[in-house]
Amino acid sequence: MSGKKIIVKKNGPLVARNIDSLIDGNGKSLETRETMALCRCGRSKRKPFCDGSHSEGFVDEKAENRCRDRMDTYKGKRITVYDNRGVCSHHRFCVEELPSVFKRGERLWIHPDEAEPEEIIKICEMCPSGALSYGFEDNERINKGVTEDAKITIANEDAHGKNGPYEVNGDIILVTDSGEMPESEKHYTLCRCGKSKNKPFCDGTHLKHK
Ligand code: SF4
Ligand code: FES
Incomplete structure (x- = not known):
């Protein structure tokens, strides 16, 4: 076990342990410590x-009306795409980069036969939240990130709006009181604005509070 972890403190910060790569929204590496408390209350x-400002009333309850975890399956002739709407951070990367497959606004929004499998795999791996994954005939679901390097990156403001999430990559274990796990420990996004309905995960709410 690498020992790299993020511990979600009840009504408090994210405590990052043994993570030596923390990158700000402009791509600049920030100085790290063995243990760092990262703000998630905004x-x-x-x-x-x-x-310490979270002590002024930050509560990290999940909202009843959040989008719940649910795995949808979109089977194509050569590749199957899986989608968990419950963890999407609405980064919009998929709909902007491969609109023939990922169709914004449609109820059945993923069309796996409209591009080469390699193009779809690339989008699934670059999906920051881990909402998208894929598989083939054997039905094994693959959810890999774009890099094996363990790092936390603050989402770029121009691309992702103000107070966008922490984008976590590599094998970084998430430790929560409830035992809740991210969709994939290879890549997931954590709320940094304090307003997600699905804390500790980002659900794109920061985009409504610019
Ligand atoms: S987080 Fe993933 S599934 Fe959600 S919009 Fe972004 S790329 Fe698409
Ligand atoms: S979580 Fe401590 S100040 Fe935001």
């Missing part, structure tokens, strides 16, 4: 680090 004046 109120810190020392972002991305916690300054």
